[in-house]
Amino acid sequence: MIEIEGLAKSYRHVAAVDGLTFTVPDGKVTAFLGPNGAGKSTTMKMILGLVRPDRGRATLGGLPYRELDEPLRRVGASLEAAVPHRGRSAYHHLLWLAQSNRIGRHRVHEVLEMVDLTGAAGRRAGGFSLGMSRRLGLAAALLGDPPVLVLDEPANGLDPEGIRRLRDLLRRLAAEGRTVFVSSHLMAEMAQTAEHLIVIGRGRLLADMSTADFVARNARSYVRIRARDPERLHRELISAGISATGRDDGSIAVEGASAAEVSELALARGLPLDELSTQTASLEDAFLRLTGGSR
Numbered sequence: 001m002i003e004i005e006g007l008a009k010s011y012r013h014v015a016a017v018d019g020l021t022f023t024v025p026d027g028k029v030t031a032f033l034g035p036n037g038a039g040k041s042t043t044m045k046m047i048l049g050l051v052r053p054d055r056g057r058a059t060l061g062g063l064p065y066r067e068l069d070e071p072l073r074r075v076g077a078s079l080e081a082a083v084p085h086r087g088r089s090a091y092h093h094l095l096w097l098a099q100s101n102r103i104g105r106h107r108v109h110e111v112l113e114m115v116d117l118t119g120a121a122g123r124r125a126g127g128f129s130l131g132m133s134r135r136l137g138l139a140a141a142l143l144g145d146p147p148v149l150v151l152d153e154p155a156n157g158l159d160p161e162g163i164r165r166l167r168d169l170l171r172r173l174a175a176e177g178r179t180v181f182v183s184s185h186l187m188a189e190m191a192q193t194a195e196h197l198i199v200i201g202r203g204r205l206l207a208d209m210s211t212a213d214f215v216a217r218n219a220r221s222y223v224r225i226r227a228r229d230p231e232r233l234h235r236e237l238i239s240a241g242i243s244a245t246g247r248d249d250g251s252i253a254v255e256g257a258s259a260a261e262v263s264e265l266a267l268a269r270g271l272p273l274d275e276l277s278t279q280t281a282s283l284e285d286a287f288l289r290l291t292g293g294s295r
Contacts, residue, residue, distance in 0.1 A: 001026050001179055002047060002148065006056035008203075009042055016042045018203035019056070024181045024196075026147075029174045031194035031211070032183040035291050039203040040183045041080070044152055047181075048077050060148050072101040076141030077150045083133070086126030090117055090136050093125055097143055111139040116165060130157030138166070148179040155186055167193045191215075191283035201291045211283065218290045219281035223254040223262050226275035233271050240265055251275070 002024035009017045017039040024030045034040050045051040047058040049065035057064065060075055068074045084093045094108045112118045115135040120128070125136060134157050141149055154170075155163050163186075170193055174180045184190050190197075190211075197214050199207040207214055227233040234252055237244035242262070243255045254262055259278050266273050 001061060002150075002181055003059045003062075004043070004047070004056070005058075007043065007046060007053050007058055008055045009039075009046060009051060009053050015203050017046070017053075020200065020203070020205055021056075022198050022205060022208045024179055024198070026179050027174055027177050028195040029170050029180045029182060029193050030196040030198060031190040032181060032198050032200075033187075033190065033287060034200040034206075037202075038200045038291075040200065041152060042203075043200070044077075044079065044150055044181075044183060047150055048075070048079075070101060070144070072097065072103070072144035072146065074144070074146055075148045075150060076144060076146040078134070078137035078141040078152065078154060080153045080156060084125040084136060084140075087124060089122050089124055090128075090139075091121040093136065094139060094143060097140055101144060103143060107143060107145070111142045114142060114169065115139045116162070131159060131162055134158060135162070147177070148181075149173065150181050152183045153185070154182060155184060155189055163189060187282070187284035187287055199287070199290065206290055215281055215283055215286045218286035219283075220255055221281045222279050223257065223259050224275065224277050224279050225252045225254060225262060225266075225273060226250065227252070227266070228272050228274065233266065233269075233273075236265060236269050236271065237262070253279075 004020050004022050007017055007020040020043060032040055042051060046053050047065065060068065065071060065075065090112065091108060094111065095105065098105065098108050112121050115138050117135055117139060120132060128136065134154055138154055141151065155166055158166060167189065170180050170182065182194065194211055197207060197209060197211050225233065230250060230252060234244055234246055237254060242257045245253045247253055259276055263276055
């Protein structure tokens with residue numbers, strides 16, 4: 001479990017993180033979301049003891065990172081800016097980390113297989129693509145088989161197959177009871193991966209809830225319509241007391257009425273429809289609605 005209590009950090013009188021308090025639970029993938037500049041990276045660095053907070057505290061299993069014995073066995077971390085030694089092979093990069101933490105060589109082979117880098121184990125990290133570098137960072141985070149994972153943009157640079165493998169891995173690790181805390185800008189992927197969300201804006205907490213509750217509270221489903229006479233249909237919908245908004249692409253978005261109700265009205269008015277579909281609210285919609293003023 002990760003616990004954040006009143007965490008704050010300013011740079012030149014500008015608040016990067018402003019009094020954050022939240023808990024990252026065990027047994028779930030928790031997505032850490034926010035616009036660029038919201039304070040996500042600074043928060044993660046304070047969790048890992050890389051940045052000293054002005055006030056507040058961050059603990060992992062009840063202890064600050066600096067007080068953990070054998071931290072690689074307690075917390076696995078991969079920050080987006082972290083770069084391995086370019087001249088070392090993937091295998092020797094991980095072996096160096098393993099030996100410095102009294103972890104056996106067999107674990108190096110295990111984590112290389114977990115992130116699908118076994119075939120590239122002998123290649124120098126300096127020649128890796130962005131996606132391969134992210135997978136190597138994930139392997140390093142998993143090396144100590146830790147109960148807590150803190151991952152900053154782990155899907156950055158991955159191809160669709162790599163993203164699916166990452167999703168399955170994170171969900172499996174969470175199902176084992178681990179704390180999995182993931183920062184990402186990939187809303188569609190987080191909607192499939194994360195059960196819980198922490199959302200911040202301008203360094204302040206905006207939401208701390210399940211993914212399903214977040215979408216339900218901050219986004220609405222609507223009925224999308226295309227008609228041969230959209231202007232007349234729009235007038236008829238408004239006159240019937242139905243909320244209807246014209247879109248730039250020529251479609252009409254209806255809220256507060258079902259597709260069946262819209263179909264009945266169009267049929268009664270003799271208005272042919274070219275499209276009638278229900279658009280389900282997405283995590284991206286909910287995120288943009290909540291954070292629109294938090295940039």
